[in-house]
Amino acid sequence: MAKRTEPIKSNASDDTVDKLEGLGKTLLTEIEKEQSPSFEAPLRGRSNVLHNEKTGFLYLGDKKEKRFFLNVAQAKKFMQTVAVAAKCKKFKDENLHTSIRGLFYQLKFTLGEDIDEELFEEQTESNDLVEDLEVSLAVKREDLNLSTDRKGVVAGNMKIKDKFGGSETTIDCSKQGRSGWMIPSDVDNGMEILDVDADYVLVIEKDAMWQRLNEDQFWRKERCILITPKGQASRGCRRLIRKLADRKLPIYCFMDSDAWGWYIYWTIKTGSMNLAYLGGNIATPEAKFIGVSMSDLDTYEFLKKLTIRAKDVDIKRAEEMLTYPWIAKHPEWVKELKTVLEIKKKLEQDALQGPRLTFVGDYVREKISKKLFLP
């Protein structure tokens, strides 16, 4: 059984089939030795999520759970996991992709013939099993030919080679007009960033603001890669940001100053609790927060009348963030969050359009040139 004590670092999927076969062989060996087949995976609960002070991202600790085929309570889940692994192996062999929902129906179709029990009635169950497999084999589900929800758009001087479905295309992200190129589910397998001619990456929370800057040709004038995750960043979007950071491009995040904006930022930066098992593979600790921030209220007088009332969720989130050691260690963030708790106001990035629509670009330019960002 593959073991994993380090966060997943590699993006190579070439060995995914080997790992799947390895799992099968290990089980067979155990059976031949008349041992109960077993399956080990790191525990994914919050109690096993740790923050790596040095690297700056969340990862899974050493706690593990082992499942045995001959344990009555675990037999069903054990069998399901093996069935999922077998299907993924088949998808790899066929060189075809599907969603978790597609996997669910394949399992329902296959197992329904042999056994009476409807094992995979609920999708959440198969989703859970896929996570088990990702964790124990140390591969991403994208490497298992499972596509995930995609969201987010990119534009800028970047060319991408895309081999998919038996054809090859070069995507020019500077020629995508008003819309930009949609960030795919899998930005690794068969996809390669050919060249990037940019000084930095700007990640903008809201699509509407992305469209605003795209209209101003901001990415062309400022030589940047313009990304919007369209709210919370998808796995593919987070992974793309990581890959751009690997090319030594600074990553600047431009979000609302509220619960949701902070959450999106910190998820990009440290990774999320749920996906801690992917560790440094989709986290970008180098990311900086350029705003909007409460300190903007001192710099830009007009913003004072454009704040809006903080909701309960914003207050709760600010309190919660102050308890995370990786946030509380930054005095800038402590000050920011305490201001929100004190004045009970929030600030949206859209407010920068108050005086004139093109002010947004001026704001971003000033923040970046003066290096005014939160860590």
Next chain:
Amino acid sequence: MAKRTEPIKSNASDDTVDKLEGLGKTLLTEIEKEQSPSFEAPLRGRSNVLHNEKTGFLYLGDKKEKRFFLNVAQAKKFMQTVAVAAKCKKFKDENLHTSIRGLFYQLKFTLGEDIDEELFEEQTESNDLVEDLEVSLAVKREDLNLSTDRKGVVAGNMKIKDKFGGSETTIDCSKQGRSGWMIPSDVDNGMEILDVDADYVLVIEKDAMWQRLNEDQFWRKERCILITPKGQASRGCRRLIRKLADRKLPIYCFMDSDAWGWYIYWTIKTGSMNLAYLGGNIATPEAKFIGVSMSDLDTYEFLKKLTIRAKDVDIKRAEEMLTYPWIAKHPEWVKELKTVLEIKKKLEQDALQGPRLTFVGDYVREKISKKLFLP
């Protein structure tokens, strides 16, 4: 004041500025004549939403409401509407776009200086005013330089000329790789379909299924335009489908057989209650429903074990749909919905992947070649 008894048909926005100026001039004339300035708009409530039996789409009836500046109860809303119109005129003059949220902050910024009252505290209020303006001037908000939520992806042999933000690009939708081109908010102003080399348009409810068929290069092999609205279709997506139908391409919709799938289909076909004021501009009555449908259970034996339990929302929706005269007049739909109510099962398009991932394409091919669709 511009009047509108017919649903908006034109997609020309050249006269939007004229219309905005016309509104201002009418108000001025009324003031000069010492009349109370007034503003008339069709009533947008459900009581004024009608289905045009002949053309097949929802539209607003003749009921109107008139607002007067000197009426105490209406003065505030009247002034707000004029402020929105003035801002949109400014955006048109500047040739810049923003979202409703951006408009909200511009109004908050401007009015906040002159008046004490925070008129636009809530965005829902400015949203409502934009609808008033759309309806009374018979223009779309996209024509007022307001961008809307965008969603949906397209691929296929189609070239698009895109003039936006001072640059011009040609988008080749056959060279978008694994991702496809994101459907923009505004598919009219500055955007032109140059040529389409396809036999039909396939609209697929779910992005995951779109990705499946995109991987199979379905659009290339079958000479079709592959669109996913990614769930409910955005305004831009619905308008793009309308424009493709105007080019005499058959529109085939491939949805789940459940509340949500039916709703998405009928919204594309007849338009929606909320946007009835856009009438034929974003409705595509020519659209056909190719499945998945309850009648598939007879044709494809394996699907019987891949149905899932219908939820309350599915049952309620089926009952509701049977009360709409434009649905109830089709015996095929009545049969379909009654089957759902009887067996209390639903069927997802993803289930077609049960036997093998590539079966989805075979299903679509068979449906289209044998003309097996619901009206």
